[in-house]
Amino acid sequence: MNKILACLLLIIFSVKCFAQTPNRVLYVVDGIPVVDEPKEDEQPRSDEIDWVKVVTNPDSIKQAGYGGKLDKIIYLNTKAYSQRTDAVKSIPSTKTMTRKNGLWHLKDAFTPYSGPFIDYFMNGRKQGEGVLKNGIIDGIRTMYYPNGNTRYFYTYANGVENGASEEYFINGKLKQKGSFVDKKQVGLWQVFYSTGKLKGESSFINNKQSVSKEEEKFYALMNKGLSLMQEEDYAAVIKKLDAAEKIKQSYADLYFYRGTAKLDLFNFDDAILDLDKAIAIEPLYMEAIANRAFTRLRKYQFKDSRTLSKTKEVTVLAAKDNVPIPKDDLDKICADLNLAYTLGDTKPMILDAMKEYCK
Incomplete structure (x- = not known):
């Protein structure tokens, strides 16, 4: 990935990328003031920038008319903007x-x-x-x-x-x-x-x-499974989705939810098999891709773990830190994390896992 010009400015001006900061800096991109911090894939790369102008003169800042007390305005024009008629x-x-x-x-x-x-x-x-x-x-x-x-x-x-x-x-x-x-x-x-x-x-x-009677029965089982998922009764979820699978096999959501239920029961290998099925049917299934990455991670984090507590519905295990992960599985984990991120999953747990395991 090319370096983002805003992050180069971070080094020079000590301000957070594309955000109004305690230093009271405003970015104006293609004439539009930036209020909300954008996702990384929406930020301009250095090769997409035409020019940058930094204004620190108080009178010039005041004349800009953006209101508020600002220490600096950073104007940035993209090449795409410059090429517009x-x-x-x-x-x-x-x-x-x-x-x-x-x-x-x-x-x-x-x-x-x-x-x-x-x-x-x-x-x-x-x-x-x-x-x-x-x-x-x-x-x-x-x-x-x-x-x-x-x-x-x-x-x-x-x-x-x-x-x-x-x-x-x-x-x-x-x-x-x-x-x-x-x-x-x-x-x-x-x-x-x-x-x-x-x-x-x-x-x-x-x-x-x-819908047909058969599909009506299928969706009723799926909805009941999702309801049980909310109640964290994962064994019952699996039973409902097993019944649904007998009616309709080529439905990605079924395998995603069943795989997720198996993950929550620490049945990692079977969970991966179901998530594999979901992704085979829908290769861009962002949630399934992310869950498969974390299933592989948890498989090693909870390997040879001890039970902290156990009830009929929930088992709590002690996770291990800094566990060794075979290269083949680590490559699969990082490939899934990167694909999930590319598809739009920018949750902190995704970013943290990418930073820790995919250097």
């Missing part, structure tokens, strides 16, 4: 607008905005676009992944879902499609795996979902 640059972003009574307004405008808008990631790539009519979304609203692929689009009429919608995986494959009428699902809805294989479909007629 003036016509595209003139299209506003919702990140520069204010929302009053649920309606989007341009800065200091008294009336709601009507017209196109485009939002961007901090690296200058398009994040989303659409049209506002009197401050309300109207028409097709499209969102994108940081890699440029379409994430989803929905069709709106006066702020309400009306018309076709589609969602996509990060690899560009169709994930789901269907239509709305007044925010209600209507007609045929289809869900797919990232391989292109159909995951399931159903029809909505008069606000009711139509």
Whole structure:
């Protein structure tokens, strides 16, 4: 990964990357002030930056008009921004607008905005676009992944879902499609795996979902299993999902939840087998990929462990620190952690595990 220019600035200016810090620093990227700290994959790399300007003069900072007491403003323009035409640059972003009574307004405008808008990631790539009519979304609203692929689009009429919608995986494959009428699902809805294989479909007629008796039984068992998962009765979860598997075998979620239940029962090898099945069916199953990494980790952390307490439902074991992990398994763990992170799992436990085991 290329070094992120903001982190180079961290070395020079001793401030946190892309955040308003105790040093009272404001970043302005492509003319838009940065309020919330972005994910790492949304931050511009050094090769995506056109220029940087640092302003420390108090009078200049005051004239910038961003309000508050600032010690420094760091202006940054991306190459993507510099390559936009003036016509595209003139299209506003919702990140520069204010929302009053649920309606989007341009800065200091008294009336709601009507017209196109485009939002961007901090690296200058398009994040989303659409049209506002009197401050309300109207028409097709499209969102994108940081890699440029379409994430989803929905069709709106006066702020309400009306018309076709589609969602996509990060690899560009169709994930789901269907239509709305007044925010209600209507007609045929289809869900797919990232391989292109159909995951399931159903029809909505008069606000009711139509499924076969067999599928109705399958989903009833799945829902009961999820309910038992919340109650932490993992043995019962496995029994329900075993019964569901007899009805439908090619369903990734079944193996994910059953594998997770087995993980919670410290049945690591069987848990990995189920998570393998889930990922074989859905190769971009972020949660299953992350759980498989931690299942392999726990397998070694709890190897030859002693029991601290045990009840009918829960067994508590003592984990070991700094346990040796064979290289083959460590490579698998790190591959899963990195893939889960790439797919959007940026939870602290993922980052901590990557830092500790995948140097």
